[in-house]
Amino acid sequence: MPRFAANLSMMFTERPFLERFGAAAAAGFEAVEYLFPYDHPADEVAAALRAAGLRQVLFNLPPGDWAKGERGLAALPERAEEFRRSVATALDYARALDAPMLHAMAGLAPAGEPAATAAYLDALRFAADAAGEAGRTLLIEPINRRDMPGYFLDDFGRAAEIIDRLGHPNLKLQFDIYHRQILHGDVLKGLEALLPAIGHVQTASVPLRHEPGTGELDDFRIFAALDALGYEGWVGCEYRPAGATLDGLGWLERACDPQDSRAAHNWRAPF
Numbered sequence: 001m002p003r004f005a006a007n008l009s010m011m012f013t014e015r016p017f018l019e020r021f022g023a024a025a026a027a028g029f030e031a032v033e034y035l036f037p038y039d040h041p042a043d044e045v046a047a048a049l050r051a052a053g054l055r056q057v058l059f060n061l062p063p064g065d066w067a068k069g070e071r072g073l074a075a076l077p078e079r080a081e082e083f084r085r086s087v088a089t090a091l092d093y094a095r096a097l098d099a100p101m102l103h104a105m106a107g108l109a110p111a112g113e114p115a116a117t118a119a120y121l122d123a124l125r126f127a128a129d130a131a132g133e134a135g136r137t138l139l140i141e142p143i144n145r146r147d148m149p150g151y152f153l154d155d156f157g158r159a160a161e162i163i164d165r166l167g168h169p170n171l172k173l174q175f176d177i178y179h180r181q182i183l184h185g186d187v188l189k190g191l192e193a194l195l196p197a198i199g200h201v202q203t204a205s206v207p208l209r210h211e212p213g214t215g216e217l218d219d220f221r222i223f224a225a226l227d228a229l230g231y232e233g234w235v236g237c238e239y240r241p242a243g244a245t246l247d248g249l250g251w252l253e254r255a256c257d258p259q260d261s262r263a264a265h266n267w268r269a270p271f
């Protein structure tokens with residue numbers, strides 16, 4: 001089974017942010033991801049991470065004013081300077097946390113608009129170069145239109161084209177299974193086709209974004225398929241627990257149980 005990282009923006013939210021690290025470790029996780037660490041000094045976040053004995057897998061670049069509805073800066077031509085400063089901020093945190101991957105959110109902009117596309121390509125080139133110099137990888141993630149209406153990057157094919165076009169060794173795809181299913185379906189074929197571009201995977205049930213195994217997809221078969229494809233990265237658990245976080249963790253035990261018939265046996269991956 002893949003290696004799972006707890007998403008501390010959605011899981012363990014019963015506690016203040018810095019206490020979620022210890023809770024995730026106590027629940028058996030070895031790694032974490034979350035949206036943003038910037039409300040806390042980097043050394044405090046790093047101390048919480050280290051005290052819990054966890055690895056930091058991923059977090060996002062500063063997205064602009066999240067509370068006011070902003071969802072990233074990369075495709076906003078008028079925010080190019082701010083985006084560049086946000087890369088430096090994120091890399092400072094990445095160094096403190098030893099985080100290998102950073103997600104650059106595109107922002108709200110019309111998908112086909114030439115000025116937004118040009119700004120996005122420039123921003124990604126700049127950020128991927130900076131990430132590369134710092135030994136990190138930059139990720140882009142298509143997000144579904146229902147959860148984030150107007151988000152610039154709302155198509156997996158377009159994300160793959162952009163990664164291909166930029167051809168940057170430090171630019172990869174964040175394949176969120178939840179968004180993929182809502183946008184296009186065909187999850188297994190999508191994973192297979194895009195595997196060389198994928199740097200990170202995230203999971204949640206569809207449509208309610210709860211625990212894996214509680215929605216319309218057979219998430220355990222998808223995890224087995226990731227193994228069959230040879231995916232060696234992390235799978236971020238970016239779901240909202242249906243109840244208390246700990247009460248919903250039975251899926252993890254099952255996913256990690258090699259004896260589980262649907263997870264490991266009794267099924268041949270279609271690759």
Ligand SMILES: O=C(O)C(=O)[C@H](O)CO
Pocket residue numbers: 035060103141143176179202238
């Ligand atoms: O919403 C998601 O799926 C994400 O992974 C982003 O990082 C933030 O919206």
Ligand SMILES: [Mg+2]
Pocket residue numbers: 141176202238
């Ligand atoms: Mg995601």
